[in-house]
Amino acid sequence: MDAAIHLKDIVPAAQNNITTMFILLEKSRIKIKGESKTCMALVADETAAVHLELWGEDCDAFEAGDIIRLEKGIFSNSGDGNKMNLKAGRRGRIKKMGEFTMAFVETPNMSELQWVVDPNNPKKYIQLAVLSPHSRVFPPLP
């Protein structure tokens, strides 16, 4: 089992290399695209938040307040626009570990950072700018 990393340390990459734990804060409405279901979720740990894409049955299986472990997940371009989202992908695993008892922060949000390819290393991404301190899809509660 890979060691879990904090959300503040995730970096976009074209490989399933992210194992991490977080709590699910909010879920968007489920979208049905042909055969497949998908939805977006705001997840966070005590260091950062990020947007998580859920697919298929996972969309219904997880609820706000669930503590979740993601193994071999991928943090990459979502396809629409240039936003980086976390997902399990075909090779990752996502599993409920508990409920409620995890601290979190909503800022920074790793999906609201602008990432660019490192000029010194074309295989790596680096943070360029903060687009928004917190999620614009799931604004913080008043």
Added chain:
Amino acid sequence: MEVAFWSGRSDDLGYLNQEYTELNHALLYGVLTVPQFAKIHIKHLHGIVSDGYALFVSLALRVVLELYNKLVDSVKQQLIWVVHEIVGVSGVGFDGLLVGLLRHTVGCDYTDRGLWLCFELINLFLANFTSLLEEEPSVLTSALYVYLRLLADHCRVSGNVRVDLLKKLEIEFCVKMLRGQFHLSMKIGRDLVRLLQDLVHVPEFRCIWKDLVLDATTFRTEGFSDVAQLYSTRTSSRYFLLRVTPEMELQLRFLLVHVKFSHLKRYQMWFAKKFLFEPERETLIVDMIRFICCAHHPSNEIIHSDSVPRWAIIGWLLSCCRKKYVEANAKLALFYDWLFFDERMDNIMNIEPAMLLMVCSMPQYVGMTQSLLEFLLLLVDNYDQVRSYTIAKGVSLAFNSLVTEGVNSLDTLTSCDALSPFLKERLKKLLSSTNETLPHQLYPGRLSHCSADASPLETPSSHPKHEPAGA
């Protein structure tokens, strides 16, 4: 095995310990998951046991505390079956197992599953009454606390045949305890009165209540002659733990230790959705408030951090009450230890949340302060008119201790412009009539800047000592 176990060679001992542990694990797993072989597995357990069942009981207890809600129905049934077996042989620690199961009963849960557990346990207590009385009478006292509280909910339901049947058994058990074993019942302390009072509309309890307040000698219990003796006995926090499920306890403690004010909202939503969502569930708030006041005492480190303070969670819970009688019971739960406060045996940490809630609500929610103070003064006059002096004294001493310990100054209340002059006058009168020696070294303005969005509470460094939670 016995011989080898005691052979004294440590490697043998280690090896056998491990084998013994694994056997216990396997037998418990077998009993719970393969019902048709359960009797054989239990026979094997009786054959190998060398520790009075202590290990087996501790494993079963972990299942009860950590897994109960996740178990499928057949496993729950097996669990009850094996608990009967363990009680039958008085396995070491069986009382803890019963207490663990009692904690999973939820008064306002009228689902088949919820009622099933209440049924199974009341049957167990009635069937084993005599042996429990001899072996572990304190577990009967715990069961009495639980079932009196469950009855308060169950007696508000009408027209449900299953609940009616259950009520009958619950009443039978409680009456048996109160009439036959009052010396065990009174071990609950003052909260026994609180629970009974909620049941006075039930004929069986109306008689008991009358005897208790009018002629306590009918209980023929040595050394007990007046209900005031119950008033003066603080209820141990272990009883309050009985009325929050292990999961509620975990989440409430997490809220009060790890959650900062700024992140509270999402946790509140999740907590309410899980535990208070259905309308009948709001009676749980009363138990939660008793738990927070008396069984969760934060360390000084937490008090001075930016964690959510107890008064804020209680204020939120009070605001979740929809029904008038629940709100009244919740306020009574909050102030209960004030009414009989005696600094020699009471803990100031139990009364602190009510005071801070009144004071810290003033800047933004003066309505809360007003309604709490009104309720407290109403209690002084009406809770027990025969013993109203005792209660006035208790409340006055409670204020007094809070001031002496520096939790707050009375000026904050008595000089608040937004509070009704009538209330302030009555408060002053209460304090002067019952206590001539009220200390004058108040702390003017100590908490005057405290607002409901809670800058860390300015509690003094000599914060009152607290008993460890669960003591």
